[in-house]
Amino acid sequence: MRAAVLNEPFAVAVVDVPDPIPETPSDAVVEVVAACICGSDLWPYRGVHPTNPQQRLGHEFVGQVVAVGPDVRLRVGTFVIAPFSWSDGTCPACRDGVTVGCTNGGFWGQDGADGGQGQYVRVPFADATLVAVPDDPAPALVPALLTLSDVLATGHHAAISAQVGPGSTVVVVGDGAVWLCAVLASARLGAERIIIFGRHQQRTAIARQFGATDVVAERGRDAVRAVRDLTDGLGARHVLECVGTQEALTTAVHAARRGGFVGFVGVPHLDDPSPVSTIFDRSLSLRGGGAWVRTYLPQLLPDVLAGTLDASAVFDVTLPLEQVADGYAAMDSRSALKVLLQP
Amino acid sequence: MRAAVLNEPFAVAVVDVPDPIPETPSDAVVEVVAACICGSDLWPYRGVHPTNPQQRLGHEFVGQVVAVGPDVRLRVGTFVIAPFSWSDGTCPACRDGVTVGCTNGGFWGQDGADGGQGQYVRVPFADATLVAVPDDPAPALVPALLTLSDVLATGHHAAISAQVGPGSTVVVVGDGAVWLCAVLASARLGAERIIIFGRHQQRTAIARQFGATDVVAERGRDAVRAVRDLTDGLGARHVLECVGTQEALTTAVHAARRGGFVGFVGVPHLDDPSPVSTIFDRSLSLRGGGAWVRTYLPQLLPDVLAGTLDASAVFDVTLPLEQVADGYAAMDSRSALKVLLQP
Numbered sequence: 001m002r003a004a005v006l007n008e009p010f011a012v013a014v015v016d017v018p019d020p021i022p023e024t025p026s027d028a029v030v031e032v033v034a035a036c037i038c039g040s041d042l043w044p045y046r047g048v049h050p051t052n053p054q055q056r057l058g059h060e061f062v063g064q065v066v067a068v069g070p071d072v073r074l075r076v077g078t079f080v081i082a083p084f085s086w087s088d089g090t091c092p093a094c095r096d097g098v099t100v101g102c103t104n105g106g107f108w109g110q111d112g113a114d115g116g117q118g119q120y121v122r123v124p125f126a127d128a129t130l131v132a133v134p135d136d137p138a139p140a141l142v143p144a145l146l147t148l149s150d151v152l153a154t155g156h157h158a159a160i161s162a163q164v165g166p167g168s169t170v171v172v173v174g175d176g177a178v179w180l181c182a183v184l185a186s187a188r189l190g191a192e193r194i195i196i197f198g199r200h201q202q203r204t205a206i207a208r209q210f211g212a213t214d215v216v217a218e219r220g221r222d223a224v225r226a227v228r229d230l231t232d233g234l235g236a237r238h239v240l241e242c243v244g245t246q247e248a249l250t251t252a253v254h255a256a257r258r259g260g261f262v263g264f265v266g267v268p269h270l271d272d273p274s275p276v277s278t279i280f281d282r283s284l285s286l287r288g289g290g291a292w293v294r295t296y297l298p299q300l301l302p303d304v305l306a307g308t309l310d311a312s313a314v315f316d317v318t319l320p321l322e323q324v325a326d327g328y329a330a331m332d333s334r335s336a337l338k339v340l341l342q343p
Numbered sequence: 344m345r346a347a348v349l350n351e352p353f354a355v356a357v358v359d360v361p362d363p364i365p366e367t368p369s370d371a372v373v374e375v376v377a378a379c380i381c382g383s384d385l386w387p388y389r390g391v392h393p394t395n396p397q398q399r400l401g402h403e404f405v406g407q408v409v410a411v412g413p414d415v416r417l418r419v420g421t422f423v424i425a426p427f428s429w430s431d432g433t434c435p436a437c438r439d440g441v442t443v444g445c446t447n448g449g450f451w452g453q454d455g456a457d458g459g460q461g462q463y464v465r466v467p468f469a470d471a472t473l474v475a476v477p478d479d480p481a482p483a484l485v486p487a488l489l490t491l492s493d494v495l496a497t498g499h500h501a502a503i504s505a506q507v508g509p510g511s512t513v514v515v516v517g518d519g520a521v522w523l524c525a526v527l528a529s530a531r532l533g534a535e536r537i538i539i540f541g542r543h544q545q546r547t548a549i550a551r552q553f554g555a556t557d558v559v560a561e562r563g564r565d566a567v568r569a570v571r572d573l574t575d576g577l578g579a580r581h582v583l584e585c586v587g588t589q590e591a592l593t594t595a596v597h598a599a600r601r602g603g604f605v606g607f608v609g610v611p612h613l614d615d616p617s618p619v620s621t622i623f624d625r626s627l628s629l630r631g632g633g634a635w636v637r638t639y640l641p642q643l644l645p646d647v648l649a650g651t652l653d654a655s656a657v658f659d660v661t662l663p664l665e666q667v668a669d670g671y672a673a674m675d676s677r678s679a680l681k682v683l684l685q686p
Contacts, residue, residue, distance in 0.1 A: 002664060004664065010671075010672075012667055014667055014668075031686075033685075034683060035664070036682060036684055039681075041671070042675055045675060046675065057667075058684075081644070083640065084633075084636060089637075092577055093601045093602065096601070098601045098602035098635055098638075099636065099637035100635055100636070101602065117664065117684055118686065129637065131640040137648075143658050144653045146658075147655060147657060148644060151657060152652075152654045153634045153635075153643065154634040154636075155654075156634070156639055157633075157635060157639065158631060161631045161632075162628075162630070163628075176681075177654075177680060177681040180654070188646070202659075203680060206656050206657070206680075232435070234435055235625075241631070249618050250617060250621075252618075253621040253629075254621060254625075257439075258436045258441045258444035259439045259440070259444065260625070260627055260628070261627070261630070262627055262629050262630070262631075263630055263631050264629060264630075264632075265631050265632070265633075265634060271615060272615030272617075275592050275593055275595075276618065276619065278596040278597060279632070282596065282599060282602075282632070283602045283632035283635070284596060284599050284602070284632070285505075285605065285628060285630040286596075286607060286619075286622060286629040286630070287604070287605070287607075287626075287629070288504045288584070288608050288626075289443065289500075289622070289623045289624065290427075290444075290500075290608075290623075291497040291608060292441055292443055292496075293426030293492070293493065293497075293500075294430050294437075294442035294474070296496045296500065296503075297426065297474040297496065298474065300491055300499060301424070301474060301488075304487050304491060305484075309487070309495075309531060311490040311495045311498075311523070311524050312489075313523070313552065313553070314494060314524065315379065315486050315489075316545075321345060321347065321462070322345070322357050324347040324355055324460055325356065325357075328353075328355045328380060328384070331380055331384075332388060337520060337545075337546060337549075338382075338519075339380040340377055341377065341378045341460055342376075342377060343377075
């Protein structure tokens with residue numbers, strides 16, 4: 001079969017490669033009906049990510065099942081959508097819905113796997129990975145189905161991660177296909193106001209068609225100021241970051257209202273990747289900051305008064321206020337855990 | 344009155360300062376019954392944070408109202424708990440529960456405000472800030488009430504931020520009073536398994552008394568490995584970070600199970616503070632990573648098939664697979680938004 005490969009930066013070619021066949025009982029082979037190029041494919045293309053010789057390419061495709069292993073229930077001829085990674089559907093991560101983190105999963109084009117930019121793809125865990133389209137879709141519907149493979153699902157993930165819902169005010173940072181899909185996904189989830197950053201007229205026109213209500217042309221700090229101006233000085237409760245650069249993430253967190261939600265789906269390429277890259281790689285939620293003490297007191301005080309909540313064991317030294325200096329010295333040397341002062 | 348001040352690093356003294364009086368109609372003055380020293384007080388004490396001459400100290404106190412402005416409904420004589428910051432109760436952040444981010448709020452001891460480590464404190468927005476204890480508490484209950492001012496509420500915030508609930512498996516990173524309180528708060532919220540890091544026997548004994556079930560003595564990568572060993576190789580779904588150092592946050596994110604929740608309440612002192620410090624300062628939630636496409640497909644596919652969800656406008660160029668190189672070049676030069684390929 002024919003498949004796209006990358007031999008060195010900027011040198012994409014279509015070459016003959018072996019036809020795939022089912023290699024395990026749960027494999028299927030899909031004949032690709034449509035595939036596409038992702039913004040993230042440009043990282044290896046530009047040489048930013050190292051690649052292997054004859055690196056296969058592409059992780060988004062839809063197509064028809066043409067061969068199956070003996071354990072596969074999907075039938076030959078079924079039209080299917082492939083997520084950008086395969087997953088076994090049974091590991092703890094899959095059971096939690098974190099299919100991208102499947103213990104036995106992998107990414108198309110990586111480590112000897114077929115890429116989506118080719119005529120055929122061998123699909124591991126075919127029943128768990130592929131989603132069947134009930135009837136053979138009309139050709140006109142294929143591009144819309146293909147967006148489910150990555151960009152639309154990724155835009156949806158940004159919106160879900162940022163808890164977008166009915167009535168939400170959302171800021172979407174980016175300027176590519178995922179950014180547009182994050183706008184569309186936010187609108188689908190009921191967002192009322194969708195503020196985007198953008199200067200590229202054709203793209204902002206699509207964004208408006210997808211549901212964007214406000215377009216901010218400024219960048220960086222000025223963009224943050226513009227968002228604040230549009231949101232009573234507060235910032236937006238929901239911010240979707242669809243780029244992954246330091247500047248985009250910085251803009252995103254500053255455009256968020258206090259207590260707000262930032263969904264980030266741009267693969268991080270940061271000045272200092274730790275710990276944000278790990279948060280990304282492990283699909284974590286990071287939340288915290290200074291405690292909302294006044295809010296919690298009415299919930300916690302009754303338990304303390306009832307004697308069922310007692311943290312007083314944290315105080316191991318009690319001193320009169322006049323000896324406060326001794327208290328600081330004791331905590332500094334770790335001979336005291338926490339000093340109680342009596343004025 | 345007498346109050347603790349810091350003149351230079353390590354030089355804490357108790358000195359005479361002016362007695363506070365209500366300065367605005369919503370002020371109250373509280374006579375401090377008990378205050379304490381916080382781990383975070385050690386940052387200025389050690390000279391890590393710059394301070395002003397005669398810097399007032401302390402942000403945790405309980406006491407009795409002794410004077411009120413004309414607008415205050417709290418009565419003189421009421422026993423009250425002061426959160427570590429004051430808040431007006433009416434700004435958008437306060438209405439969202441993010442009282443630590445109050446537009447008109449502030450922190451005890453900062454910018455001319457009285458500190459908790461003194462005989463009296465002027466309290467702005469007294470009715471919104473202070474929480475009354477219904478009856479005068481027995482002296483033995485005062486230390487437990489004092490923990491509500493910061494450490495217990497902060498431990499609770501870590502647990503709430505990490506979505507701890509009934510049956511949770513929780514890892515708590517730290518070794519101070521907030522760490523212990525995070526254990527206690529997790530137990531109160533119904534956590535079943537609470538894994539802590541610690542080597543200090545007296546402190547781990549309190550942690551066990553507060554509900555810790557497993558004590559890991561290792562540090563860094565070994566600590567992460569130990570947590571994985573205790574959790575079927577997966578890590579914990581809920582991790583509470585109560586230190587703020589680079590190492591603690593790194594340990595926390597690696598100890599979390601994929602798709603898990605990290606609550607962080609240690610004030611960040613990181614190698615590169617951006618964007619984590621902003622996430623902390625603005626009480627944001629950061630969540631995302633690679634999309635859980637396979638999980639979302641059954642939710643999104645019906646809308647695409649019904650024609651109500653159509654992101655196909657992201658494709659502005661269609662090419663045969665054999666011309667894939669032209670597609671990459673077009674996306675690299677930004678002349679194409681997203682290229683669809685037909686094998």
